[in-house]
Amino acid sequence: MEKEPHIIKTRPANASDLDAILELDSALFRFDHAFDPSLDLDWTHSPLGSGFYLDRIVSSGVVILAEDENHKLLGFITGGEADYPAHRISARMAELDTFFVQPHARGRSVGHLLFDAFLNWCNGEGYEKISVRVSAGNSTAIQFYHKHAFSDYDLILERPVRADSEG
Helix, strand or coil, X not given: CCCXXXXXXXXXXXXXXXXXXXXXXXXXXXXXXXXXXXXXXXXCCCHHHHHHXXXXXXXXXXXXXXXXXXXXXXXXXXXXXXXXXXXXXXXXXXXXXXXXXXXXXXXXXXXXXXXXXXXXXXXHHCCCEEEECCCCCCHHHHHHXXXXXXXXXXXXXXXXXXXXXXX
């Protein structure tokens, strides 16, 4: 029986990690689809999806990976500059775009390590605040963010234009 790796490290992604990041993001989309069936499960591997992550890696933000001592990827977190709402008192804000930990790696502090690495990146970049958008039904993620000092400030609701429409 193979020994369970115990050492978990985080590191910034590079362009050679793109395919692995896209696979992790596909897993995230499949997981989040239960909370938001409007997610386009093909987006990740589209030119827009892969371009988004490549841009985050090389120029407009950060992608941080968590891996075990065997260099097996356990999760990732991405973010960059957020558009701060014009109607609020100005602050430089980062946006946490995507965050995913492989199911087999959950409960091993991987999420906390990734978030801490992202928080350190934000601090080093001079951000004052971090925002994140979470599916309302994902209570585990919401609880994680509340535990990490996030507070609710907006609630976005939607409905079909025609009340008798589904979806």
